[in-house]
Amino acid sequence: MKVAMIGAGYVGLVSGACFSEFGHQVVCVDVDERKIRMLEQGEIPIFEPGLEKLVADNVAAGRLSFTRDLTGAVADAEAVFIAVGTPSRRGGGEADLSYVYQAARDIAGATEGEKVVVTKSTVPVGTGAEVRRILAETNPGATFHVVSNPEFLREGAAIEDFMRPNRVVCGVESKHAEQVMRELYRPLFLNETPMVFTSLESSEMIKYAANCFLATKITFINEVADLCERVGADVQAVARGIGLDRRIGNLFLHPGPGFGGSCFPKDIRALAATAESAGAPLRIVETVNDINESRKKAMAAKIIDAMGGDVAGKTIAVLGVTFKPNTDDMRESPSLDIVPALQQAGATVRATDPEGVREAKELLTDVVWCEDAYTAMEGADAVAILTEWNHFRALDKGRMKKLLKQPLMIDLRNIYPVDEMEKAGFRYVSVGRRAVGN
Structure with missing residues (x-):
């Protein structure tokens, strides 16, 4: 055809x-x-x-x-x-x-x-x-x-x-x-x-409803993660426990710095606008959008808190700036909120990304761009993982400790086991799990 x-x-x-x-x-x-x-x-x-x-x-x-x-x-x-x-x-x-x-x-x-x-x-x-x-x-x-x-x-x-x-x-x-x-x-x-x-109308609605439901799952587990930190629970255990329920499923139950990309943020706003104009407002969808926007900004505060509440004059190695791995897409990426917030607080940001640097350079200014994770960590006061690229999943912890001024990692994607980082002698802060080394 x-x-x-x-x-x-x-x-x-x-x-x-x-x-x-x-x-x-x-x-x-x-x-x-x-x-x-x-x-x-x-x-x-x-x-x-x-x-x-x-x-x-x-x-x-x-x-x-x-x-x-x-x-x-x-x-x-x-x-x-x-x-x-x-x-x-x-x-x-x-x-x-x-x-x-x-x-x-x-x-x-x-x-x-x-x-x-x-x-x-x-x-x-x-x-x-x-x-x-x-x-x-x-x-x-x-x-x-x-x-x-x-x-x-x-x-x-x-x-x-x-x-x-x-x-x-x-x-x-x-x-x-x-x-x-x-x-x-x-x-x-x-x-x-x-x-x-x-029908045409049902097909159009299926697309928006599907994306908004998935975004709602992400937002739900992100809020549960915040509660887990307060009460001493482990969000990954919670996610597994509820995800094994076939009515819920385990996909999109991974906490992090908020969703981005070309689809979820845009589709949520579009469906909310359509619903409002049709006289059938979707309050859940509106709330998901609001929570996700505020979460990105809250993640910068999380990094600053992990560094003692003051990052003025300090250097932070940022690993990953695209909204997700295996893409060069920077649209609505959490890094677009997190990196400028760190800079406004007085930090110098050294960053790396396997595919996103070319586009990121147009969107993030005054960043020191590095070829790889180890170069980014050289002389830094802390390292923060923003995107869960495979490149960052098996970093040499001994080498990291030699490069960093202090062994501090803020892992916004939970890609390392807490016990492993504790054993390696790191101060380790993740999302919805216990912090170690403080």
């Missing part, structure tokens, strides 16, 4: 590459000339494990290509995906749908006859209906079948999530659209992947 993917960003590029791996003929379209040129030269503008090889293999096989020519790509396509950005509007939580609607107008203008138009971007309820209206208004002579097909891709594991998903959700309004979507995802039938066919 011939597919046009409008938008060659994270979602569009990963989805386009994976569809081409399924055997479809895919053209990724983007208005960014620099991005298209990079892709044509085999350069991937984002970091996602396995994506570079996947793109190269399918380009070589002739199934994947890149262009700025939307008209030509749409004209030949049987299915056209909209995978453009939907950032939060300034001053409010509503999703900015201007790129989605412009893509719909461009698609309509390039269409003759019949076309299936699929929204892959994360959009609030009602967007599909508006896309349908725009398509019909722009080109009343064509026949459009509008589909909602939300993505559920985790950064760092996006290819696995696309190839072996928990489910595929499709909001459709016609049998033809359903048939096209079944054909697009036919390779997944071999894995007996559940296909959920529903």
